[in-house]
Amino acid sequence: MLTAHSVADIRAAEETLAATLPDGVLMQRAARGLAEALADVPTGDLVIALIGPGNNGGDALFAATHLLDRGVRVDLCLFDEQKVHAEGLAAATAAGAQVVAAPTQQRWCLDAVLGIGARPGLEGKAADWAAWIAEQRPFTVAVDVPSGVDVDGATTPGTHVRADATVTFGTHKAALLADPSAPAAGDVHLVDIGLGPHLGEPLLEAIEPSDGHLLAPALEWLDDPRAHKYKRGVVGVMAGSEQYAGAAHLCVAGAQAGTAGMVRFVGSDALSARVVDRAPEVVAGRGRVQAWVVGPGGGDDAGEQLASALEDDLPVVVDASALEHLPTTFLVPALLTPHAGELAAMLGVDRDDVESDPLGHATQAAFRWGATVLLKGRRTLVVTQSRVTRVNLTGSSWLGTAGAGDVLAGFAGSLMASGLHPHDAGSLAAFLHGAAADVANPDGPLTATDVAAALPVATAEFLGGRL
């Protein structure tokens, strides 16, 4: 699992670790890692280092000494000459760095304006530097975080640097992983400075290809000689409508691609007949299931369908139109799967509000409904009260295709029918859904049907540690 920690936790861990080490060792580790990440800068080329008032600037000043040692030239811009890491400045200038008034034509840039001590938003000189980066497009490496973003909240309320890469120290930060701030970080490189043993519970985590073990609770039947389809779990699907019949097929396709042993479909006679025609393995009509999926492509009866599913007292995935009919709170394990527009409607706010603070709004909804909230998007979030929030890193923007959400809901329901907690089911579904899109066609268009078809292979590769 890839983990990100809060600023407060990082500061506490740094303090504990620093007390066991000679002065300045942590900054030297950070500076060396930073200089190594700039190994591509050719000898003789010029780097502009934008130096802020705190230790973030200190990291870059010491990194500059390593760059200068190997023949790279370094110019320094100081945010505040009175507030600069004095030893770092002395070391960098002694090694040959020049202080200049403003960035000009440099093709390489080190953004060391602000680190984890930042109040979001840049002003004055720092805002001018961010504008220069945006206009001149030097290859920009952010030190620890892109300056100006909200490090824990992953929002971008003001002017900030947009970097090509970020070299971060000790652990990831939420802003590097979650949207809307993640694109400002570019490619993220983690430098180990020894914080690991001193960090507490993460603020955010992301499933990685090596985390196939997370599926284990849904696969207990695999080694059971008396296993049969019912032991794998049955997932019930209430999806599709006259207007969106395709959603029924896509949700069923997602459900069939999962770990459950059987899919039941409940809908009108006409729709049930069409679903069974297309997917002959599906059993139509009400019956025993271990989890329900309600809402994809649902019509006017989505509210009745949700009420009917909830009567069974079983885990439920609530998607699309069923999200308009939520009970006050959930008494069963529930996974709500809105996109930003649907979450905005649930909370009575604007879509822009959700998009500018997805973590905050998904968290608010998870607490309000006592459910797991999976907020779909480029970096899908999965939030459950008392569990570490997960952010999904797989997939590409090609996944934003009609019906992809229907497949996701069906697949997540299948994992829940096999016994996974909604938090694991939602985050694994998002992870495998993105991985399946990459299996189907990593760099180009694809359909939701392609994603459903690739899910079983992506799952097998994940389980085999081959993703």
Ligand SMILES: NC(=O)C1=CN([C@@H]2O[C@H](COP(=O)(O)OP(=O)(O)OC[C@H]3O[C@@H](n4cnc5c(N)ncnc54)[C@H](O)[C@@H]3O)[C@@H](O)[C@H]2O)[C@@H](O)CC1
């Ligand atoms: N503490 C440690 O042991 C280590 C810290 N490291 C570096 O130190 C950084 C944290 O250093 P600091 O705590 O000094 O924090 P920063 O370097 O982020 O700077 C904080 C300073 O900037 C000012 N400031 C905050 N927001 C501002 C804004 N929007 N506009 C203008 N000024 C603003 C604050 O008043 C404060 O003086 C980390 O991100 C990392 O780069 C690394 O060297 C690793 C070790």
Ligand SMILES: Nc1ncnc2c1ncn2[C@@H]1O[C@H](COP(=O)(O)OP(=O)(O)O)[C@@H](O)[C@H]1O
């Ligand atoms: N830019 C993007 N990058 C990656 N995935 C995306 C992007 N936009 C949307 N997605 C994913 O595509 C799916 C779209 O689901 P949804 O919005 O419900 O569409 P539909 O209702 O057509 O199925 C979700 O899994 C979402 O996370």
Ligand SMILES: [K+]
């Ligand atoms: K920075």
